[in-house]
Amino acid sequence: MSADAPAPRTRRTRSLRESVGSIVLGFELIVLFLGTLVAWGLHAAPAGVVIGGGGALIVLAVFAILTLRYRSGTWLGFAVQILAIVAGIWVHMMFIVGALFLAIWIYAMYSADKAERVKATQQPNGTENPL
Template sequence: MTEPSRASRPERSGRPTRAPRQRTPRRDRGARESLLAITLGLEAVMFFFPMLVTFGKQTLPPAVAFGGGVGAIVVLALASRLTGKRAGVWFGWLLQAAILATGFIEPFMFAVGAVFLALWVYCFVKGGQLDRQNAARRAAAGEG
């Protein structure tokens, strides 16, 4: 015997029916916001390796190497959520400078920091161009 479908089942007495959940529409994210968030996320993942290098080479005490590394990973991951706000983008620029400054602890981080700074600048510029193109396209189509 098959079970009746949910729509045809009688309602249980004593239990009020709930209205279906209404999903709030997601805010449209621009290209710049998305690209900068991705860059900060990649930096957070990348920071695991310098943390291991500073521990392995005993450049810093283990607690400082792991504490600072995990702290940097958390800050970068949280900062990736703030790129939609002007202050969040400025905080991202500050983090780029901080990553470059880690080169004073481990010299190879100057090169890694320069690569990520170049990626950050590219995403900042190109994301702004894409956002302007998309806004012009929406305006031409009359979407507001």
């Protein structure tokens, strides 16, 4: 390496909330895509509405993943969960699938926050902070 070469960029450390949230939303992306195909195959609505609505929900989920480092990303994730439940109007199984993902989302966000609070109270040597 030459002396003029820039130092390698270090990666940003992701929070537990961001990591777990992206996993949940990543799996949900697959379900949303397959749900869109089911709605299209069942002719639940005109094809443009089904593809447009499913595509918009998928784009919203991707945007939520990209913004999970901020509090607004978590709220976008909640919006994706609610809209997945609303999709049950056209594909009735989405009521159940959306409710399951909402429960997983709530549990994941609660557990990640709890784990980060516990981690914040620990001192570097692994013992708990007395305060």
